[in-house]
Amino acid sequence: MSETLLDLSGIRTGYGRIEALHGLDVTIDKGETVALVGANGAGKSTLLRVISGLQPLSGGSVTFDGDNLARCKAADRVHRGIVQVPEGRQVFAGLSVEDNLTLGAFSRRRDKTVPDDLDAMYQRFPILKEKRRLHAGNLSGGQQQMLAMARALMAKPKLLLLDEPSMGLAPLIIDEIFGIITELKQEGITIFVVEQNASEALAIADRGYVLETGDIVATGSGEMLLNDDSVKAAYLGG
């Protein structure tokens, strides 16, 4: 039995008077890759915002590495190792690629090993080294997604949250991005990936959750969900 890294229980939150998540439970073990799939507007991004501390809770609790995060601010959560790659990449367009990466290590800015990590990141993503002086806004969508992931890795995450990494990318690029995610998984990083592209996400995940209008409606191993008839019908196009 492996150790629980993240435990969400009874999560309730909403926007104004509309409740978006109706008390759902999710657990992620250390070293696991977990996928959360669901349609547009199901509350997938909201759940990631809750974990990152960007969205206030109206009920339930977030426990990370044994600590309750109720009074932990977003910036402190990054320090603890919860790092998100936000939806739509959100690279700092006006900053150089290198500044984007340096900012990723903002939570460890007094750490002397940051320059080494920067070199390591350039080895992993040679394209970023090539373009390191360019403004991040000038990169292509796929390169921006790589930059956003590299920026998150600079924070040395214990739990990496990926919000729709395939959004708006060409199929070939999507394969490349999922290839990188698989590599990260093999390196032992715990990953929680949220996707509309359910088949790709479930294929690389150990376990999966299916979210429907604020409630978890199915859970199981990635393989099992991929072969589940109702999931197939709803999210995998038959």
Added chain:
Amino acid sequence: MATVKTHRKAPGLIALFVILAVAPLLAANAFHYDLMIKICLTAIVAVGLNLLVGYAGQVSLGHAAFYAGGAYASALLTQNYEFAPLPAMLTAAVAVGSLAWLVGRPILHLKGHYLSMATLGLGVIAAIVINNEDQITGGPDGLPVAPLSLFGHELSVFGSYEWFGMTITGTQLWYLLAAGALFLAVWLALNLIDSPLGRALRALHGSEIAAQVAGVDTAKYKLRVFVISAVYASVAGSLYAHYSGFITPDIASFGHSIELITIVVLGGMASTYGVILGAAILLLIPQFLTGFQELEMVLFGAILMAVMIFMPRGLVPTIARRFQKEAA
């Protein structure tokens, strides 16, 4: 943190130094010096305000209150409590910085432009207090201020000083002081922009969510830069008080706050050198327009509108962009 130098500071600073050093050659009389001193002092406020507006993306509509706070605190501390000007200036800066911290702390946790509303209110209150507390502030009649003295040497506008065998007037010496202060203000601002604080500010201006998930405590850094910009205004206000020798509630007016914001937008947000040019232009244009008498304000407004329509990024960033395009 690995400091990756993205901006080379030396060329700009050297250019600024040369311009500040050469400017006196254009000055034919004391009036020209007076104008240049006022441009330098206003530019200091603008450089500070630009850190807030151009980098943190927050708008203050009450910076005149911080400027007036520095001016009045310096005046009152030197006059009534026998502070020397320099300690008075520092005390004023600490007091104004604390006020900004108190106002900014609850506000900057909110997203959006609530800081504008709060500083608007603060500015109006400051002007009312200065106008009405006439036993302390002299009210609308204003307040005389002692001349600046540094380490026992008095620096009066009306004096005349021997320096390495040269005779220079008090006004000329004041220009050197104001220009030196501006140079220092710019140097500090550029270093700040290149520091982790500056990188955090530029990040949160780009995408607040991404900055937060990169571990930037956005509220904390916005507050920090707000306090810094208030201290810039306070120090410039203290210098102005000693220079002019007489201050009135006008410097705390809403109009003055708007003028400061106009300078930042006109010169170019997030461009330190741009806002200095903005300050120079905003103070110089009225001098050229005096011949038009009652049309002066109309023309002034028209020029500002034209700049904003044709150069929405402000003067310096627009021009810099054009040069870059031609080079490419």
